[in-house]
Amino acid sequence: MSLLEVRSVTKAFGSLVAVNDVSLSVAPGELRAIIGPNGAGKTTFFNLITGFFPPTSGHILLDGKDITEVAAVDRVGMGMARTFQITEIFPELTVRENIRVAVESQAGLRLRPWINRRQTAEVDDKIDEMLVATRLTEQADRLVGELSHGDQRSAEIAMALALKPRILLLDEPTAGMGEQETFQVAGLIRRLHKHTGYTIVLIEHDMRVVFNLADRIMVLTEGTLLAEGTPDEIAANPAVQAAYLGTAE
Amino acid sequence: MSETTIPAMADRTQQRNWLPLAAIWLVLITVPIWLPYVGGYNALASRVLVFGLAAMGLNLLLGFTGTMSFGHAAYFGLGAYGAGFVLRYWIHSTPLAMLAAILLGTAAGALFGALMAKRTGIYFAMLTIAFAQICYYVAYSWNSVTGGYDGLRGFQRAPLHFGPYIVNIRDNGVLFYYFVLAVFAICTGLMAMLLRSPLGRSFIAIRENPRRTRFLGIPVERHVWISFTISAFFTSVAGGLYALLNNFADPTALFYVISGNIVIMAVMGGMRSFWGPLIGAAVFVTLQDYISSMTVNWMSFIGMIFVAVVLFFPRGLLGFIGRRRRA
Amino acid sequence: MSALEAEGLNTFYGKSHILFDVSLKVEEGMITTLLGRNGAGKTTTLRSLVGLTMPRTGSVKIFGEDSSRQPPYRAAKRGVGYVPEGRKIFAHLTVEDNLRVPLERPGPWTIERVFQTFPRLAERRTNKGRQLSGGEQEMLSIARALLLNPKVLILDEPSQGLAPLIVKDVFRMVEQAKADGMSVLLVEQNVRASLEIADYAYVLDHGVMSWSGTAADLVKDEERIQALAGASAEEWSFDDDLSTKEAEAFSHQPSTVA
């Protein structure tokens, strides 16, 4: 059974149809990439999955359960974590503090106006684990806003991981990054996928990332599904080539 | 909130230099000793603490949750009336008066907060004014209970009883100051604890980035509501103290001008720092007191100070200092 | 003299360094295209040129006149027309009102001429911006920039999100602008189409200008074009080994495939 299933969702903003009758099925442990030119509706599609806004029609199922009507914040509790195209972090807090918010939320402490020593220690341990996993230990006490782009993205992923999600949704994790940083973040995603078997869905522009990481790829253009398949199938698909590079007349 | 800010999370507060903290408490504890020498008087010091507490309470919402309220006079004023009702109609007990202040102010905060939590920005701010003004008009119109425009009068704060010991805060201004200071200390202690707790961190997270916070599984609206309620709680404590200080409660305490004053104290002092609002309140209250004795044109002076703070201290008075210390 | 000349731009967003010593020239009467993958810093380059984002260092010259660190309206006054990414039309204004916003520099372009040139806009002149289709919005955005009677036209991904037929129209407009004597700086992800009409090309990669030359040269360089789209995926060798600590950290994460 698929972990995430999207059944013919459509999203219209007024007269503009941003996503048109798109379906998707992600198996447990799969790393799925969504690609397509700018404005193809990828982020809108992502926002529908994570509950940022409701679809105009269609259904979204997590683990067989219809979550179309579930609020974004509750989807997080059901095991869905995401990152954003433009890094969404708490820039004036340190890396450790950023992760702490996520860890505490995950530990169900978010309503607690006090915290005892034992819990603090537990939280600290988890934060350290996240720092190790994302190789941010050395930057732990720096303000996130002062870090390099790649480290900021790693921190954002660390926050998502701290939620112990069942599925991780990454929106252009390497957008705006240098060569080295792209490699760093791609490496992190790959380690995550390989060593924990995380189910990951990512939107990506950098084809090296996509082709090196993805198990399967779906291609969107103009809000509709253009193609779906393994990296090799997609690479060989002329329609995809055209969509990406344009056609010389 | 686009400004770079001074975060106040546990990791750094723990490493913080304890000296400024000790200095603040030393100054506050010794007030009755040095105050007369600089031309002050105990009621003024109590007033500074009362408004300082109100402004710090508001700042939990404004500076640490990033949500604007123009209507905190409601919780301040209801706190004052709550205390007044108990002393006037029921029983001569200062602790019960404070309890009533807290219950009335916090309940109103929780109720109004629940009605507003889904609104944002200017709509939220205007709703806070609206609810406060409605409280104002109720207090103003309900003569038989509140005394209307003339206020609720004819009560006095009661001495405190600790078993056989009686602390006469009614007649002794110094003792009353220490009573206010004790309450202030408890409240600021609670605030500091809150800001180091997971709940407090979620508030700061909302201030920093509501969208990220939501996608960490924290229901933003509910937490804004909680923050609003807690903020109303502290402000209502201040309101209760205000009634005890004046032996009086009147609708002006609910008026939007008071809300504005509380916001201004917080902003002027530095809304991103824990103690900033207290500094703002101290500057505002003492300047107003001093200048208004010297010239009937005191409003111009206060106004010019506001303008100067905006133009020359972009982070508020304490924010400026804090910034330099960090740099 | 170049229409536009940028020299050593370094631009930051907050603390993130986005552009590293970026230099480029837009020659008079030519179409220059700026290519690069998403997030390479193309939009930031354009914003730095017109003054919407102030570069921290570096200089910008418009027809030889220094206009570094000047507010955006100065660049416009000197004849730089800017068609922003995402079109940025005023959704609550009518088409006609949208066209009345830009500064009126003297020149051939008037609202009447716009309506003659773009009959579709004339038909919809009283419609609100938000009621237009994507293609109409793009036309409106370009027309709005033309009304400045610019000497240089800067377009940021004009084909984004448009149907192929409309994309052709857009490119025709760009060629027409050149024919009218304008210099054009075109940022595009539609690499082949833009190289088709461009005279010069620059390639921006991770905030660094990695290639420049004539469009004709770039067209021949199929490998580089493929790389631009990232379609040729060279194998990366990842360091997938974990330290014991990392392994420990990962082992605490939930696994969906047990």
Place this chain on the structure above:
Amino acid sequence: MLTLVLFNVTNGLILGMFYVLMALGVSLILNLSNVINFAHGNFLALGGYLTFVLEPYLGYWGALLAGPICVGIIGLIIERTAIRRVYDRDPVYSLLLTFGLAFIIQDLCRTIWGPNGLPLSIPNALNSPLSQQFFFITGYRIFLIAVVIVAVAALFGFLTYTRVGTRIRAGTFDIETVSALGINIGLLRSLNFAVGIFLAGLAGVLAGGQIGLNPNMGDDLLLPAFIAIIVGGVGSLTGTLVGGLVIGVASAVTSIWWPAGSEVIMYILMIVVLLVRPRGIMGEEGVMT
């Protein structure tokens, strides 16, 4: 009873005109510059006083225009020297700044012209009721309505038919793009601020003729102006217009049965409107929050 209601609806519309004039100024400034001008009521008073000063030299009709223009110029100077510095900052700083200005202007008025209030004499021709039946519709109030209608029409005409006006409306939506299209937005904001203050000054002159001048005369209009904007929907000037008239009528009609409630009804109305329509009557999704 019906007559009474009818009278009060009419009276409420007249009252609403004041709110509209005041609220449009606040709204213009809020929309383009994101500044909530708490000193607006004080600019209103200043406008009235300046007219009072100019009247002996220019006559009533001359001063009617010159007073608001002078206060508009004062507003312009204050905008250029102080207010523009808070545009890019958290809105609470503009609050602090305009609160300070409000204090200064109010105190200045009191110091210069005294706390007592001064009568602003209006031409005698305007000073009597038109009919016995509609006694509350005095010549002056007709005149007032006419001036407000002309001013509002002029404002909407300016915003609709002039390029500068169109640019102001565009700037409400996306100020950055306006600047990229060659418009000096610093100048645009200054001009817009001056127009807003001019409207406050005009309201001050009209209010001065009705109730006389005093240093606090604008205070009672400030919050109703904010309410009018919120009820109408932030970002929409038409909404502000509607909002002002609605709260004017609501307030006047309420005072038939509950005179003390004439103010509180505005707040209740605002809460109800926002609970039903979160962005006010004419507010649009996506235009400012």
Place this chain on the structure above:
Amino acid sequence: MESTPTPGVGRRTLIKSGVALGAMSLAGPAIIQARGETPVKLGWIDPLTGSLSALAQSEVEGAKYAVSVLNKKNGILGRPIELLVEDSANDVGTGVAKARKLIDRDHVNMIFGDVNSGIAYAIEGVTNEKKIFHIVPGGHTDEITGKDCKWNVFRICNTTSMDANAVTGELIKHYGKRWYFITPDYAYGHTLQAAFIRALKKHGGEYQAAMMPIAASDFSATLIKARAYKPNVLLNNMGGLAQIDCMKQFVQFGMNKQMGLGGALYELESIKAVPPVAQTGWWDMEWWWNQPNVPEAVAFVKAFRAATGKTPSARHWFGWVAIHTAKMAAEKAKSLEAIKLARATEGMELPPDVALQPGKVFYRAGDHQLMPNIFVGQVHPPKGDDNVFTVADAVPGASIWPLADTGCHMAYPA
């Protein structure tokens, strides 16, 4: 507006207060208690800003004038008088804070104030607690010398009931028995309206009433209602700026042609601020300057005009009487101790050059209320300088407000 310190009359300058106070505190009590040169400090609290500021400023002006006169004549107990003026800003909290400040910090010997009855009442709480002699020059609410009277508090202006009782007969005589009230919604308004209604009912009249916010500025809706009731007379009980606004709208609507206008107080400050057509009706004056048959009043008005360029109003007179009361009480008691001052003031009669009116003017012992004449008469457009009121009758206060009606039970501390 005058805000600069006058020599000898001490609104302190900016520097003076800080430095002098610091110095004094450091030097300790020796200096403060030194006899002879040490001034007698009088603390005065009034709403110098806000809607009642015109009235408040007149009171302060009168008080300052009295201080300057008395300081030329040996001050109080041979010591100069220092008047410390504080702005209550028409806010109770501020007023109370200022009272504490004057008492705790400045160690004033007496407190005066406030025009706003609510603030006056709140200040009483402080002065009573601290046992400070307190004179209320211009806050009218009955309770201050009624059921809430206090041993340390004396009042100069009339009670609302005195004012209402004095004018009711004339209003009925000149207009009729069908009345419409426009009344401010606070203690002063409530007691005033209640007093009028009591008096009106004795004559078998009928009425309707509208309660307005104290600082209301738009009365059109209320006036529409008032006209619909078709009363013989409209009683404008508003105060300060609100009263002025109401008057203006009243005449703008032409209602002056349909009904009479009257009420308790239409003070000189307010009359001067309305257009001539609104200068009309039957009213009380608590003191009136134009008393050609009272030589002391004539001399006072002349001297006051020479000193200030203004015609004295009742508010000026309150200030004048208040300072003189302080002097007379202190000299009779030979002390500044509150209890002795209070005992001395009870029953004390004002001499003609202080009372400035015919007949016996005295502080009634039972309720600490001054018993002057109430001048009932007609307001009209000026006939010469500030001559806007013609006195028809001077009603002795005691005759219309028997002690039994006050509800006051005076109790001194044991």
